[in-house]
Amino acid sequence: MKKLTFCLLFLSSSVHAKDLGIQGTTFEIRERNLLEVIQTRLKGLETEGKLDDLQKDIQQRVSYKALNPTRLNSVHRTSEERSYLYDPTLIVEEDIKDHRGRIIHQKGTHINPLDMVSWGVPLVLLDGDDKEQIHWALKNHKDAKLVLIAGKPLDLSERHKKRFYFDQGGMLIKKFKIQQVPARISQKGKHLLIEEVLLEDKVQ
Structure with missing residues (x-):
């Protein structure tokens, strides 16, 4: 509390510092432009x-x-099947206005993107270094978007004539709290269904 009070007093315009004059030699302070x-x-x-x-x-x-993207070592092959729902609803933190200043969404409003747009085709996350996962994904998810957490997406794209993506920085893994792969993300009503798939129990 004392530190907070001191900071507030220091920033207050009603507090004036005593002019101690010039002490010693002075130099002009000039920061070099980063571009320069x-x-x-x-x-x-x-x-x-x-x-x-x-x-x-x-x-x-x-x-x-x-x-050669960096492998996401926080994820391992599915050893125990797991599925759960993810609610994408967002809470507006401040009023959102249009170009005329009219409020579109008030602060505190709950917005579910799935009310306006569809998730689209399933998204399948898998280990590109695991041949079984690649085979399973290509056979069972021909229309899905395939996203790697390890492996070489360009090599696989050329080899299988299908585009492979990579979860750079583990953005999807972190966002949806995925711990095992292969994992499938699809829409179920107004939620997203996350499934960590156990290959041994699936048709290869």
């Missing part, structure tokens, strides 16, 4: 003949990352 720093550095590399090498290095790293 970058441009100066690039010009230096160009002068030294190293700019091309830098560009090639960046291209190689980006290419390698695209071909």
